[in-house]
Amino acid sequence: MTGSVEQGTSQTHGDIRILHFLVRLPRPMEAVWPALATGEGLAAWFTAADVLEPRLGGEVALRGLGSGRITAWDVDRVAEYTVEDGGRIRFHLERDGDQGTALRFTHEFRGETESEQRWRDRFERLIAVLEGGS
Template identity: 75%
Template sequence: MSGSIAQGTSQTHGNMHILHFVVQLPQPMEDVWAAVATAEGLASWFTAAEVLEHRLGGAVTLRGLGSGRVTAWDVDRVAEYTLEGAGRIRFHLEREGEDGSVLRFTHEFQGEEDSEQRWRDRFERLIEALERDRA
């Protein structure tokens, strides 16, 4: 069984944009956590994390997006990165059944609207990366 991406939603409030996605995955939360909260995991599907301090307030630099701080950190559940110029990127994990998990994703940013399709493509790569690691 492979993962699935629910329809993304997009809201705009003035020049503030908020994208939401729900991604259902057959992998346990611990496996998905490694993909969204470690430099190696992020590089496998999203972008290189040149700096990633695994703690609240830690420094983070994501290639192509910018630098900032870890603004939420609850091991195995929530990783949130707030980047200068790229906004807030939040990964929230929940258990689903015995072996699965749900990733609730939010990207809140100002300025040019980031593409829902771009994030959908990224999540397809995440699903593929998790399936490769499982094999």
């Protein structure tokens, strides 16, 4: 199985933008989770996590996005980070066949700080990391 960024949608509600993606990843959930829920994992494809307390209510500081709290945390399934400048970033994992994972991603934020293409590029890096590339 190879990874793919299958869907990307953008909605605007007033001054709030919401991006949604469905990303199919070539590894089981247990292998994907560290890429979304650890500082080292996030740094490999997204951004450095200067602080990440892996628990509901834990502190998080994502470089370039700000600091805040972990607002949802279900080990191996859901990690949601709500940060002052970056809005709410949610990673929701589901099994996809025997060896794959479907990542349902939501980013809710104000302003024009993010774009579908920027996230698409990040997810391509995530796929490369999970497939063993760099």
